[in-house]
Amino acid sequence: MAEINQNKEQKIAGGKVRVKKKSTRIDMTPMVDLAFLLLTFFILTSTFNKPNILQLTMPDKGDPEPINERNILNLALSENNKVYWWMGIDAPVAETNFSKNGVRKVLLEQRSANENLMVLIKPGDDSKYENIVDVLDEMNITNMTRYAIVDFTDHDSDIISKYIQSR
Secondary structure (H helix, E strand, O other), X not given: OEEEEOOOOEXXXXXXXXXXXXXXXEOOHXXXXXXXXXXXXXXXXXXXXXXXXXXXXXXXXXXOOOOOHHHEEEEEEOHHHOEEEEEOOOOOOEEEOOOOOOHHHHHHHHHHHOOOOEEEEEEOOOOOHHHHXXXXXXXXXXXXXXXXXXXXXXXXXXXXXHHHHHO
């Protein structure tokens, strides 16, 4: 609350009356209380960011069904955000990236050509975790339901090294 101290008039020599200035004192306690009440209210009523969760479909337990090699699309994730892909086991290799016209275009084209497509995602030792998340996002965007994350083998490394040498 505000408070005004009133001082009495003082007479000075010459018979003039001099009025002292009134001093004001403002009590800030109620304003601080209000600030803390508002802060507490907004903290308790706000909602925090909820984590985004990527839904993964896990296979049923039991024996996996055999897959024809013509139905396998291999996506090998490599360094510098490169993706090498090939159909089957020893088919010609192509290179792409994570842009809109990269992995997504490959997935859509191969799925339209083959209804029984199975995608094998093979992250290399030099690939980033972000690359795996990007590929899984592309799988959800393109509605691919048949995919697996498998180990990057020496055979895959040989296929990619032959492709790089032939360029």
